[in-house]
Amino acid sequence: MSRNAKSSSSKPKVSRRVYSEEFKLDAVRLVTQEGYSLAAAARSLGVHVSQIRKWKEKFMPQDKESPSLTEDEKAELKRLRAENRRLKMERDIFKKSHRFFCEGKSMRFAFIEENEQSFEVTAMCQTFQVSRSGYYAWKQREPGVRQLRQQKLTEEIRAIHQENQQVYGSPRIHQELQERGRKCSVNTVAKWMREAEIRAKTTKKFCVTTDSNHHLRVVGNLLNQQFDSPTQANQVWVSDITYLWTDEGWLYLAAVLDLYTRKVVGWSMSKTMTADLVGDALKMAIGRQHPGEGLLIHSDRGNQYASDAYQRLLREHGIKCSMSRKGNCWDNAPMESFFATLKKELVYQERYTTRQRARLSVFVYIETFYNRKRKHSALGYKSPEQFEQAT
Structure with a gap:
C-alpha cells in the first residue's frame, strides 16, 4: 500500500502512550523556561493539559514564598523591566531591518507596516529616523488591485514562513497556500518571496562518524536500503x-x-x-x-x-x-x-x-x-x- 493511500483495514485499538521522564521534564521546561502557558504547551505536544500540570507539580514543586519587596524596590524593578523591553525591542528591530537603512523611505515605510504587530510604530520610526506623520501619510495612499493582492499574499507567505521556523521554501509554502484556498502558481510564490527577501534557512556540510572498531557481535543488513518497503506504521x-x-x-x-x-x-x-x-x-x-x-x-x-x-x-x-x-x-x-x-x-x-x-x-x-x-x-x-x- 502506498503512503498516499489510506488503509482499508480497520484501525487497531489505540494503546495508551507512555512518556519517558526525559520527555516529561522537557515538556515542563516549555512552561517554566520558554513562557508557554499550560494550555499552549499541551496543544503543541498533543497531550492533555492535565498531564502537563501533573508533570509540572512532580518536577517543579512550589517554592516557599519569597519575602515581599518594598515599594521602592517594586518601582525600580518595574523601571528596569521597561528599560529591558525597550532595549530588546531596539535590538530586534535593528537585527530584522538593518538592510533597509540604505533604502528609500518607501521601503522603510513598507517594513514598518509589515511589522506593526511585532514592534511599536514609534520605536521603528525612531530607528529609521522617519516621522510618524510621514509614515501614516504614506499608509493612506490607495494601492492598486494587483498591488493589494500581492501585498496580502506576501503577508500570508511571510506568516507561513515564520510559523514554520523559516525553513519552508516556495514549494512547501505554495502547498500551504493551496490548502488555504489561495490561487497562485509556485513560480509566483517564488518570485514574491525573492522580492520580499523571504528565504528558507541554508545548510552546511553534514558528516557522520560511527565507532565500529570493536569486537562486539554485529548482524547483517536485513533492510538492504528498501526504504519504501513498509506498508504501515511500526513495521x-x-x-x-x-x-x-x-x-x-x-x-x-x-x-x-x-x-x-x-x-x-x-x-x-x-x-x-x-x-x-x-x-x-x-x-x-x-x-x-x-x-x-x-x-x-x-x-x-x-x-x-x-x-x-x-x-x-x-x-x-x-x-x-x-x-x-x-x-x-x-x-x-x-x-x-x-x-x-x-x-x-x-x-x-x-x-x-x-x-x-x-x-x-x-x-x-x-x-x-x-x-x-x-x-x-x-x-x-x-x-x-x-x-x-x-x-
Missing part, C-alpha cells in the same frame, strides 16, 4: 546518533524514526555517547507506539547498537535487528536525512550556551514542529502525525 524503524556543539561541550542525540510515517517516535539526549543513550531512545519509541510482532529496527554497527544491553532490549520486545555495512552511510539514508534537516533548519541557526538550552531547542523542534507541523514531500505534503492519523 520498520531506523536509528542513529548525532552530536550538537554547545559552549559546555558536546550534546549527543539518539533518535528513532518510523520509515513509513517519517515520524521521530523516540529520542534521547546526553553529554555521553553510551548504550544507555540509544536504549533510552528505543524505550521512548516502544512506550509511545506499542509496536506489535515483527518490527525491524535498522542502525549502524557502532558499539552502542552492538552492546549487550541494547541487544537484550531488542530480544525482550521481539524486535529484529538490522545493521548497515561497514562505512556505508547510504544504508541508513533516511536517518541521515533527518539529522541533516535538523541541523540545517535549527542547529546551524543557533549558538547554544548550555546543553540544557540545546536539548530544549531540539525537543521543541521535534515534538512541536517536525512531527506535528512540518510538511514532508514524501508524505504528500502532510506532517508525520497528520499522515499517521490518516492511514
